[in-house]
Each structure stands twice: as C-alpha cells, then as structure tokens.
Amino acid sequence: MLSERAAEQPAYESLGEQDGVELRQYASMAVAATHVEGPFSTSLQEGFHRLAGYLFGGNLGTHSLEMTAPVSLQRRGAAWRMTFVMPSEFTLESLPVPLDARIHLEAVAAKRMAALRFSGRATEETVKAWTAELMERLHRQRLHPVGEPLLAQYNSPFMPSFLRRNEVLVEVRLAAVH
Structure with a gap:
C-alpha cells in the first residue's frame, strides 16, 4: 500500500458542492x-x-x-x-x-473559494484546461471569480500521477440578484 504522511492543510468549511465544484470558506x-x-x-x-x-x-x-x-x-x-x-x-x-x-x-x-479537483500531473496545459473548466462551471452557477485562479498541489513528487490530488481554486462572490 502506498501512502504519504498526512500534511497539515488550511482550515476551511465546506459550503456545498455543485457540478463538481466545492465552495469553501477558508479561515x-x-x-x-x-x-x-x-x-x-x-x-x-x-x-x-x-x-x-x-x-x-x-x-x-x-x-x-x-x-x-x-x-x-x-x-x-x-x-x-x-x-x-x-x-x-x-x-x-x-x-x-x-x-x-x-x-x-x-x-x-479569510475568503470564499471555489475548488475543482483533478488528478494526474499538473502541467501548464492541464492547469489551463482545468482552469477553463472551473470558470465555465462557475459561470453556469452564477458565481463570479475574484482575482486570478491558483493551482494547489497536495502530494510529494514521488506520488504516482494517477493518485495525485490537485485543485484549481479561485476566490468567488455571489451574483447580484435582479
């Protein structure tokens, strides 16, 4: 069995998930x-x-x-x-x-972030593709990104590609209701 020592991660509260995008409130x-x-x-x-x-x-x-x-x-x-x-x-x-x-x-x-998880190697091309996917899903959910998205990588370089946890995240705000 392949495992890595669990590293501390930043505290957040999950506000729910829709269309594979998790909304999180980070401390x-x-x-x-x-x-x-x-x-x-x-x-x-x-x-x-x-x-x-x-x-x-x-x-x-x-x-x-x-x-x-x-x-x-x-x-x-x-x-x-x-x-x-x-x-x-x-x-x-x-x-x-x-x-x-x-x-x-x-x-x-503290901020509200939208996160979309993916596995594999995080190359510039895959990050661009997953970022575009996150932005499309946010648009459908009427969530507005604030600032530039970021890539978050959770594993050591020794973790096999198919087991890697990566995410693209961006700060979001809710759409104004008219």
Missing part, C-alpha cells in the same frame, strides 16, 4: 510566498526549492518547520507566485524570519 492563515519569473515548470521547481529551504532551516535561528499542503502556484503578470501555508501553530509574528530576501511572510484574510 485566515499565514503563508510564505516567493515570486519566480520563467516558464511554468521551471518556476514550479525553483519556487518549491526556495520555500522548502526556508522551512528546513533557511531562517534566523535555523528552525525546521513541518511541511504543509497544498503548495500553491498563481500567475502574477510575467511571474509566478508560489506559496506554502505555514503550520497553524504559528502566527505571522511568531514565524522565523527568512534568510532569503525573495521569501515574504504574509497574512491571508
């Missing part, structure tokens, strides 16, 4: 974020190694923090923004300071 959280310019796969790899370096001692005090899930990637203009959710035992103020100036600790406010 506020702290994240470590970095921006990487370049192609999707290169940015994914570079961003991951940079943030993992912070978690595994690349900080003042050389503290080692537990890995959490998911690892998120979001297009921001010409760059990609990667985030790791920080373990819930920490506040923004209690997290160790990163040694790498390209890593920023940020507070993320």
Whole structure:
C-alpha cells in the first residue's frame, strides 16, 4: 500500500458542492510566498526549492518547520507566485524570519473559494484546461471569480500521477440578484 504522511492543510468549511465544484470558506492563515519569473515548470521547481529551504532551516535561528499542503502556484503578470501555508501553530509574528530576501511572510484574510479537483500531473496545459473548466462551471452557477485562479498541489513528487490530488481554486462572490 502506498501512502504519504498526512500534511497539515488550511482550515476551511465546506459550503456545498455543485457540478463538481466545492465552495469553501477558508479561515485566515499565514503563508510564505516567493515570486519566480520563467516558464511554468521551471518556476514550479525553483519556487518549491526556495520555500522548502526556508522551512528546513533557511531562517534566523535555523528552525525546521513541518511541511504543509497544498503548495500553491498563481500567475502574477510575467511571474509566478508560489506559496506554502505555514503550520497553524504559528502566527505571522511568531514565524522565523527568512534568510532569503525573495521569501515574504504574509497574512491571508479569510475568503470564499471555489475548488475543482483533478488528478494526474499538473502541467501548464492541464492547469489551463482545468482552469477553463472551473470558470465555465462557475459561470453556469452564477458565481463570479475574484482575482486570478491558483493551482494547489497536495502530494510529494514521488506520488504516482494517477493518485495525485490537485485543485484549481479561485476566490468567488455571489451574483447580484435582479
């Protein structure tokens, strides 16, 4: 039997599911974020190694923090923004300071997100296709996306493709009723 150690995930309340899209209310959280310019796969790899370096001692005090899930990637203009959710035992103020100036600790406010799950390898092409599918389903449900969608990956690189859990998520608001 193949298994991975369960990593802590951000707290959320499921508000229901329709047409394969789960609506979630996330609590506020702290994240470590970095921006990487370049192609999707290169940015994914570079961003991951940079943030993992912070978690595994690349900080003042050389503290080692537990890995959490998911690892998120979001297009921001010409760059990609990667985030790791920080373990819930920490506040923004209690997290160790990163040694790498390209890593920023940020507070993320509570928000309502729509999530569409898929398995397999998350290539740039598959992410574009699943993002388009999410947007179409949101349109049919009269939900309006706010901001740019993001890719969330929950598994280590060693997990076989068919067992991987990936999601595309976007913040949403309800349509105005006329």
